Amino acid sequence: MPREVDYNLLRALQALLEERSVTRAAERLRVSQPAASAALAKLRRHFADDLLVRSGNGYERTPLAARLLERAARAVGSADHVFSLQPDFDAATSERAFTLMLSDYSIAVLGGPLSRLLAAQAPRVRLHLRQVTAEAVDSASEALGRIDAFLLPHGFLASLPYEDLLQDEWACLISADNQVVGDELTRDDLGALPWVSVFHRPTAFTTAIRELRMHGIEPDVQLVTESYSTLPALIAGTNRVTLIQRRLTAGLDLTENFRVLPCPVPLASLNLAMWWHPTHTADAGHQWLRALVGAAAERLG
Incomplete structure (x- = not known):
């Protein structure tokens, strides 16, 4: 140039x-x-x-x-x-801006305590919460050059620093008027029913879907969404099935229109973590940000 x-x-x-x-x-x-x-x-x-x-x-x-x-x-x-890198960081007076890339699941679960802690500790700090995309996950190292951190479960990223935040369990969600499922969801049901999946790409899709394939179950994915909060709307009034996090079901209005059932095959728990680029590790402001997100997760128990 x-x-x-x-x-x-x-x-x-x-x-x-x-x-x-x-x-x-x-x-x-x-x-x-x-x-x-x-x-x-x-x-x-x-x-x-x-x-x-x-x-x-x-x-x-x-x-x-x-x-x-x-x-x-x-x-x-x-x-x-x-x-933005600084040797010292004073959260009470800083006007620094941070960007996290996360799913609507992470926002729904962590957003409340994170917002309250931010208001109490750093009233002038700006926190930008961006919806995670499959493209960003596929090029994580490059994306982390522009943002501060990903909040993602294990199974998507590797060879990057991280801190574990919380655990969750997978459950199956079906419509209350599903015409195929009886009192219990069976292994055969998982193979026969049409599916709604999240981030269904070779390098970015719900990690539990991979485990189903390890159990010999090939989901018939009919709909793909990039928002966990849309799952109930895509399930309602159909015979479709999807995997959903237990913590998320507590915050959604499922009432009598849906059934949340145990998965008939064992699935590993979802382990949400915060991932960042190694160049941020020693930065005082980023260390504070990681502590803030960790404290928000601790408040969930």
Whole structure:
């Protein structure tokens, strides 16, 4: 890259490409609109590309801009992590921002105590909870260069530092009007019923599904979702079955419309852990964050 490049333009590039508006990018960057326009002009000259082109009342990204978008966000995230590292950390006065990537299950279970502890200990710290995606799990090391940690069960990640948080058990969820299942769910039922699965990909899907296959049961996956909280809606009024965490069933309104049944084959418990990149291990702020999440898990018993 040419030496005369102004690396301050990197954040402007991200804002302009994400907002697709000079006005909104200026507001986000907290600069004047002429300053944002000047940044766009410099970027256009550097890349020899319009980046944003008029389309109706708005702007669309050029093909090059579409390719630059993710790379710019990744680079800004990595730079933020570099400059956020501190030898000391005072939670009571810090305005640092942290990002956790986790499932809606983790938010439902840990969100309450985590929110209360954050308010009590660090009223000015910002905590961004992002929904985990299969793509992020598949490229975990790269993703952890942009965020602070994953909250995921064992079985998805390896060769990364982690701290165990809590245990949970798997149960089977069916609709109360399921026409196939009798008083008990059987092994044959698991092979015959259509399934709803979560994160059903070769490298990212519910870890208990893998265990079913080890027991010789091949689930007939009919629906795939990336949200555990949607499972009841996808099960209701059908003969489908799914695996769901016991702790989550306590927080969902299952009433008389569903049946939560033991799985007819033994499944290992779900062990939720916090995973991070090794470069964060010695950072004082990250150490505090890990302690905060651990304390939230301890409050669950």
